[in-house]
Amino acid sequence: MKIERRIILSNTFNVALLVLIGLFAIQNLNLLLTKLRFVEIADDLNASFLEMRLSEKNYFLYSDESALFEIRGKIGKTMDSIEAMKNDISRAIGEDNFRTLTFYLKRYSDKVEEVRRKGGSEQLETQLREEGKKLKEFSEAITLLERQRANEIISNSKKALFYSFFAILFLAVLMSHLISQKIVRSLREIERLALAISEGNFGKIEKITTGDELASVIKAINFMSHELRNREEEIIQSKKLASLGILTAGVAHELTNPLNNISMIAQTYTELYGKLSTEERLDFMQKVEGETERIREIVKNLLDFSKPKEANLREADLNAVVQGGLRLVQNALDVSKIETKVTLGRGLPHVLVDEHQVQQVLVNLVVNAIQAMSPGGELFIATRYDKKRRSLEIEVKDTGKGIPAEFLPHVFDPFFSTKDAGGTGLGLSVSYGIIKNHRGNIRVESRVGSGTTFTIELPAYKKEEEKER
Amino acid sequence: MSPRIMVIDDEKIVGDMAKMSLEQEGYAVETFTSAEPALERLAQEKFDVVVTDLKMKGIDGMEVLRTVKRLYPETKVIMITAFANLDAAIEALRAEVHDFFPKPVKIKELKTSIQRALGK
Numbered sequence A: 001m002k003i004e005r006r007i008i009l010s011n012t013f014n015v016a017l018l019v020l021i022g023l024f025a026i027q028n029l030n031l032l033l034t035k036l037r038f039v040e041i042a043d044d045l046n047a048s049f050l051e052m053r054l055s056e057k058n059y060f061l062y063s064d065e066s067a068l069f070e071i072r073g074k075i076g077k078t079m080d081s082i083e084a085m086k087n088d089i090s091r092a093i094g095e096d097n098f099r100t101l102t103f104y105l106k107r108y109s110d111k112v113e114e115v116r117r118k119g120g121s122e123q124l125e126t127q128l129r130e131e132g133k134k135l136k137e138f139s140e141a142i143t144l145l146e147r148q149r150a151n152e153i154i155s156n157s158k159k160a161l162f163y164s165f166f167a168i169l170f171l172a173v174l175m176s177h178l179i180s181q182k183i184v185r186s187l188r189e190i191e192r193l194a195l196a197i198s199e200g201n202f203g204k205i206e207k208i209t210t211g212d213e214l215a216s217v218i219k220a221i222n223f224m225s226h227e228l229r230n231r232e233e234e235i236i237q238s239k240k241l242a243s244l245g246i247l248t249a250g251v252a253h254e255l256t257n258p259l260n261n262i263s264m265i266a267q268t269y270t271e272l273y274g275k276l277s278t279e280e281r282l283d284f285m286q287k288v289e290g291e292t293e294r295i296r297e298i299v300k301n302l303l304d305f306s307k308p309k310e311a312n313l314r315e316a317d318l319n320a321v322v323q324g325g326l327r328l329v330q331n332a333l334d335v336s337k338i339e340t341k342v343t344l345g346r347g348l349p350h351v352l353v354d355e356h357q358v359q360q361v362l363v364n365l366v367v368n369a370i371q372a373m374s375p376g377g378e379l380f381i382a383t384r385y386d387k388k389r390r391s392l393e394i395e396v397k398d399t400g401k402g403i404p405a406e407f408l409p410h411v412f413d414p415f416f417s418t419k420d421a422g423g424t425g426l427g428l429s430v431s432y433g434i435i436k437n438h439r440g441n442i443r444v445e446s447r448v449g450s451g452t453t454f455t456i457e458l459p460a461y462k463k464e465e466e467k468e469r
Numbered sequence B: 001m002s003p004r005i006m007v008i009d010d011e012k013i014v015g016d017m018a019k020m021s022l023e024q025e026g027y028a029v030e031t032f033t034s035a036e037p038a039l040e041r042l043a044q045e046k047f048d049v050v051v052t053d054l055k056m057k058g059i060d061g062m063e064v065l066r067t068v069k070r071l072y073p074e075t076k077v078i079m080i081t082a083f084a085n086l087d088a089a090i091e092a093l094r095a096e097v098h099d100f101f102p103k104p105v106k107i108k109e110l111k112t113s114i115q116r117a118l119g120k
C-alpha cells in the first residue's frame, strides 16, 4: 500500500474515532439533561405530595372537610402536570416507573374520594395514610435514583473521554511510528545497496515487501545497479579484448625468437649435415629441445594468465596470510636493504581466501616496491578492517620513485612494464585478476618521487554478517 | 682477403648458426650477443656487413644501424627482427639499411642479401 494512502487511512480512522467520541459525549449530555429535567419536575412533585400529606394531616387532626378539597385540587393539578410532562418523565424514568407513579397517585386520589364520601373512619384513615406514604416514598425513591444516575453519567463520560483521549493519542503515535519504521527500514536497505554499489558490488534489494513509494525507489535503484553491472561487464569485456591484442602481440614476439632459433638450427643442420660430427648433431638436437622447452614455458604462462586457476577458498586469518607472504620475500628485502614496518590490525574478522593466491599478490606488490626503491628505502605493510564497508584492507606502501600519472591507468594492464630487463608486465594484471576473483578490489595511489601505495580490499567472511543479524 | 661479416643478436643460437652457415661461403664471421662490445670491435677493424637484431636490451639495432652508417658509411647493415612492424622498417630504410628480414630468417635469403651487399 502506498505510504500516502496509509497516512490518509490512519488519519481518517482517527477522525472517525473523534466523531464517535463526540457523538457519545453529546448523547450522554442529552441523557444528562433529561435526567436533570426530571429531577427538577420530581422536586416539584415531591413538594406537591408533601403539601397533600400536610392537608391530609389537617383533615384527620381537625376533621377539616375543606382539607379534602384542597387535596383533591392538588391531586388534580399534579395529575394534569404529570400528564403534560408525560413524555419527559417517562423518558427519564421509563414507562414502567411512570405507570407505577400514576397508579399510586390514582389509588391515593381514589382513597381521598372514598374518605370524602364515607367520612373519616379509623380504618379509612390508616388506609389513606398508607397510600399517601407509598406515593411519597416511591416518588422520593425514583428522584434519588435519577440523581444517582445523573452523577453516574457524569463520572462515566468523564472516564470515557479521558480514556479515549489516550487511545487516540496512542493510536496516532503508533501509526506514525509504524509508518516511519517502514520508511526507515527501506531507506536503510537503500543506503546499504548504494554503499555496495559504490564499492563495485552491483547487488540488488531482493524483497520488495509492499507497493509503496519506496518500492518504486528501490525498483529504480535495482534497475540502476543492474545497468551498472551490465556496463561494467561491457567495460571489462572491451578491456579484455584490448588486453587480448596486447597479449597476442607480446606472445607473438616471445614465441618468434625460439621459433626462429629452431628454424635456423634446422636450416644449418640440413645444409651442413654431411660435415657435422655426431657430437655436433646431438648438440643441435639438444638445442632444438631447449628451444621447444622455452616455447612450452611461454605457453604455460599464457594459459596461467588467461585462465586463472580456480581459487581454493578457505576461511583464514588475514594477518596470518600476510605474515606468511612476507616470509617469502624477507630474503629479497634483506638483500635490497629495505626496512619493513608491519602494522597488523587487531581483532580482524576472518576472510574467505585462497591463501597462496593472496600471498602471490602480496609478493608481486612487494617485489615491485623493492624494484622501485633504492637501498635504505622503507616499506610499510598494514592490515585493517573498515567496519562500515565490511571489508578488510592490506596496504603496501613504499617510498620508491613513484608512478607517473600517465602510467597509473595502465599499471594493471597485462604486459605493461617500464622495466627493460626481466619485466613481463604480468605481475599486477595477474594480481588484479586474483583479487577480483575474491570479490575484492585493488587500487593504487602514487606520487612521483615520494612513493606508491597499493591497497587490497577483501570482503569480510559472511559469518560476520550473520552475527550482525 | 675474405669478406668480414659481423652478427649481433641477443639470441646466442642466431649468431652460432649464422656463423657456421656463413663460414661455408668463405666469410670471416664474428658474433656478439649485445651491441656494446660489437661497436667496440667495429672501432678496431673494418667489417663489410653487419647483421643485427632490432630489439635488444641496452643499445638496440636501430642505434647500431645509425652509428655504423655515421662512422663507417661503407659497411652495409642488414636488420632482422622478431616483431616486424612497418614503422620500424621505414625508420630503418631512412637510415639506409641494406636489407630487412623478419624472423624466422631464411638463411639462403640472408646469404643472397649478403652477396648483393658485397657487390657480387
Ligand SMILES: Nc1ncnc2c1ncn2[C@@H]1O[C@H](COP(=O)(O)OP(=O)(O)OP(=O)(O)O)[C@@H](O)[C@H]1O
Binding pocket: A364, A368, A369, A372, A398, A400, A401, A402, A403, A411, A412, A416, A417, A418, A419, A422, A423, A424, A425, A426, A427, A428, A429, A452
Ligand atoms: N611500487 C611501484 N613503484 C613504482 N612503479 C611501479 C610499482 N609497482 C608497479 N609499478 C609500475 O607498474 C609496472 C607494471 O608492474 P607489473 O608488476 O605488472 O610488471 P613488472 O613489475 O614490470 O613485471 P613483472 O611483475 O613481470 O616483474 C611496472 O613496470 C612499473 O612501471
Ligand SMILES: [Mg+2]
Binding pocket: A364, A367, A368, A427, A428
Ligand atoms: Mg612486477
